[in-house]
Amino acid sequence: MVSSQPLAGVRVIDFTQIMLGPSATQMLGDYGADVIKIERPGTGDLSRVTLPDDPAGSDNPAFSSLNRNKRSIALDLSTQAGRVIARELVRDADVVVSNFRPGVMERLGLGYDELSELNPRLIFAVGTGYGLTGPYRSKGGQDMLAQALTGATHRRADPSRPPQLYATTVADYAAGMHLMQGILLALLARERTGRGQLVQASLYDAMLAMQMQEATHLLMRGVELNWVAMPHTGVFETSDGALVLVGAFRDDPIADICAALGIEDLTRQERFSTFALQCANRSELHAELSAVFRRNTTQHWIEVLEKADLLCAPIRTLDEALADPQTDANGMVVEIDRDGEPVRTVGSPVKLTDGAATVRFPPPRLGEHTDAVLAELGYDAERIAALRSAGIVA
Numbered sequence: 409m410v411s412s413q414p415l416a417g418v419r420v421i422d423f424t425q426i427m428l429g430p431s432a433t434q435m436l437g438d439y440g441a442d443v444i445k446i447e448r449p450g451t452g453d454l455s456r457v458t459l460p461d462d463p464a465g466s467d468n469p470a471f472s473s474l475n476r477n478k479r480s481i482a483l484d485l486s487t488q489a490g491r492v493i494a495r496e497l498v499r500d501a502d503v504v505v506s507n508f509r510p511g512v513m514e515r516l517g518l519g520y521d522e523l524s525e526l527n528p529r530l531i532f533a534v535g536t537g538y539g540l541t542g543p544y545r546s547k548g549g550q551d552m553l554a555q556a557l558t559g560a561t562h563r564r565a566d567p568s569r570p571p572q573l574y575a576t577t578v579a580d581y582a583a584g585m586h587l588m589q590g591i592l593l594a595l596l597a598r599e600r601t602g603r604g605q606l607v608q609a610s611l612y613d614a615m616l617a618m619q620m621q622e623a624t625h626l627l628m629r630g631v632e633l634n635w636v637a638m639p640h641t642g643v644f645e646t647s648d649g650a651l652v653l654v655g656a657f658r659d660d661p662i663a664d665i666c667a668a669l670g671i672e673d674l675t676r677q678e679r680f681s682t683f684a685l686q687c688a689n690r691s692e693l694h695a696e697l698s699a700v701f702r703r704n705t706t707q708h709w710i711e712v713l714e715k716a717d718l719l720c721a722p723i724r725t726l727d728e729a730l731a732d733p734q735t736d737a738n739g740m741v742v743e744i745d746r747d748g749e750p751v752r753t754v755g756s757p758v759k760l761t762d763g764a765a766t767v768r769f770p771p772p773r774l775g776e777h778t779d780a781v782l783a784e785l786g787y788d789a790e791r792i793a794a795l796r797s798a799g800i801v802a
Contacts (some may be wrong), residue, residue, distance in 0.1 A: 413440025413763045418595065420503040421494070422446065422478065423518075425453040426575055427551075428535040428611065429507035430474035431584030436503070436591065437477030438756045438765035444497060444781055445475065445772065449482040449802035452774040467746070472771040473753050476744060481782070482775030482802035485516055487798045496785050498523050498530065503591055507535035510545050520606050529606040531594040535587045538612040554579040554611035560619060565636040566691070582614075583614035639686035640665065642694050642702040643723065644709075651706050654719040662686060662693070668716035669700050748772035775802045 411417075418441040419583040422433040430453070435444040451457050455471040484490040495518070498504055504523060507514050513519045513534075534540065537549010544557075552573050555561045561571045590607035598604060616623065625633040635641065640655030640662055655661030662680060666673045674680045674696055679689045686693055699711055706722045708780040712721040724732075730741060744767050756765035778801050784791050796799045 409439055411763075413766065415758075416440035418442070418503065419501045420444065420505060421497050421501045423504065423506040423508070423513070424457050424535065425507070427474060427580035428584045428587070428609075429505055430455070431581055431593065432533070432535065432588035433478065433505050434474050434587070435588045435756065435758070436478060437768075439758075439760075439763065440766075441477075441503075443478040444777075445478040445480045446485070446494065446497075447480055447482050447774055449484055449496075449775070449799065452480070452482065456774065467751075467771065467773065469753075472751050475771040476753070476767055477769050478752075478772055479777035479781060480772035480775055481778045483778075484800050484802075485518075486607065487800050489795065489798070491517055491780070493785070493795075493801070494518060495526060497781070499527055501527065501530065502595070503531045503533060505533045505535070505587070505591070507557075509548070510534075510536055510540050524604060524606075528603060529598060531591055531598065531607060533591050533605065533607040534589055534609075535583055536608065536610045539610045540608055544612070549611050549613060551577045551579040554615045558615035558619065560613060560615055561796070563622070563632070563634050563636075565634075565641075579611040579615045579619070579756075582618055583609050583611045586614055586617070637687075637690065639683070639690045639693055642697075644694070645710055646700055646701050646706040647704055649706040650723040651701070651709060651713075652721050652723060655714065656719060658750075662717065665697070665713075668713055668718055669697070669699055742767060745772045751771060778802065 415436055416532075418436070420433055420436055420443045422443050422445045424430050424433060424445075425447075433441075433443050433445070436558045445453070447453055453471055453475070455474065456468050459468060459470050461470075462656050482494055487493060494516075498518075500696070504518075506518075512615050514522075520534075523532060524530050528552075537554065538544035538547060552561075555573055555578070556571075561573055564572055586609040587607065590609055592605050594605050622633045622635075625631050638656075640658075641653065643650055643652055653665070655665050658664050660675065663673050663675050667674075674693065675686075678685075680686050680693055710720055710722060729735060735741060738759075740757070742753060744751040744753070751770055758765065779789075779792055782795070782801065787795075792801070
């Protein structure tokens with residue numbers, strides 16, 4: 409039976425680790441691609457071992473979150489025999505994905521020029537910190553560094569407060585999704601041309617792209633747009649928690665907020681009478697609103713604000729969000745059986761009516777599929793045992 413998944417029949421050789429690359433290849437695997445994950449013997453993907461875990465092991469939740477629907481082969485690429493196996497895997501593959509620093513794959517003899525000569529239809533996708541060229545080419549890339557270097561960390565609601573890093577790996581995920589989009593575009597182009605190509609995405613570019621509205625305001629008007637510093641937007645503590653209020657898409661949002669809260673219209677005061685003055689006196693304005701919000705519960709104010717059709721939401725913990733009925737309705741928590749033990753993780757955010765995401769493999773144990781993958785290349789049991797004895801595979 410032919411799979412209805414859109415990427416069924418596409419083979420991906422995955423040299424990636426941590427998050428940027430694995431998020432891209434997991435999405436490909438979710439929609440039918442055969443993803444063969446190349447890992448170093450002993451430790452594997454660094455996300456297996458980087459974060460403390462109890463019990464310790466190669467199935468760390470950080471790894472498990474990004475590596476379902478992949479087959480793991482433990483292969484020592486520092487050896488000539490290991491690189492020969494890698495090239496054999498690539499010979500009939502559709503996509504190769506890596507996120508090492510620029511130059512690493514080339515030093516291994518597995519760069520784009522070498523592999524595209526071996527397989528002209530190959531799509532060679534590279535995720536980097538800063539790009540394949542330029543002054544930062546060889547600089548160590550990391551999510552929080554990209555946030556800092558691209559201005560995202562500097563822009564905040566209250567300039568008197570220290571800069572604050574975003575609390576999740578936003579650059580890694582965005583770059584991973586851009587890399588995955590590039591792979592899909594290259595697969596479509598290959599249908600017309602018959603040729604593969606080089607695809608790249610970086611943490612740096614992903615963070616700049618996410619700030620396209622802010623950057624374009626600055627480039628065209630010399631004005632720095634800051635959504636979280638708007639006078640009608642903010643976080644307000646209540647008697648039992650906190651909420652976010654966004655008074656956007658209204659002619660006079662502060663007046664509307666005051667009306668909903670049942671207080672005097674603050675825009676009648678000179679210091680809040682225009683948008684420019686509301687921006688200049690934002691701290692004072694929010695102090696007035698905060699005093700009101702502290703008088704009652706989050707739920708009370710959510711009901712009041714929603715009745716007035718004002719955009720608002722309670723500030724929740726991740727645990728609360730995972731238990732939300734909307735999360736369940738969207739199928740965003742999935743449970744995968746791995747050797748009789750459940751792996752509970754986040755599902756795909758992309759919904760298709762035909763060829764939807766499925767879980768075909770749980771996150772693999774390190775080297776779990778080494779024998780099966782080598783057998784597909786024609787290696788017999790004796791030859792595989794010899795490679796294992798020599799430490800070339802595990």
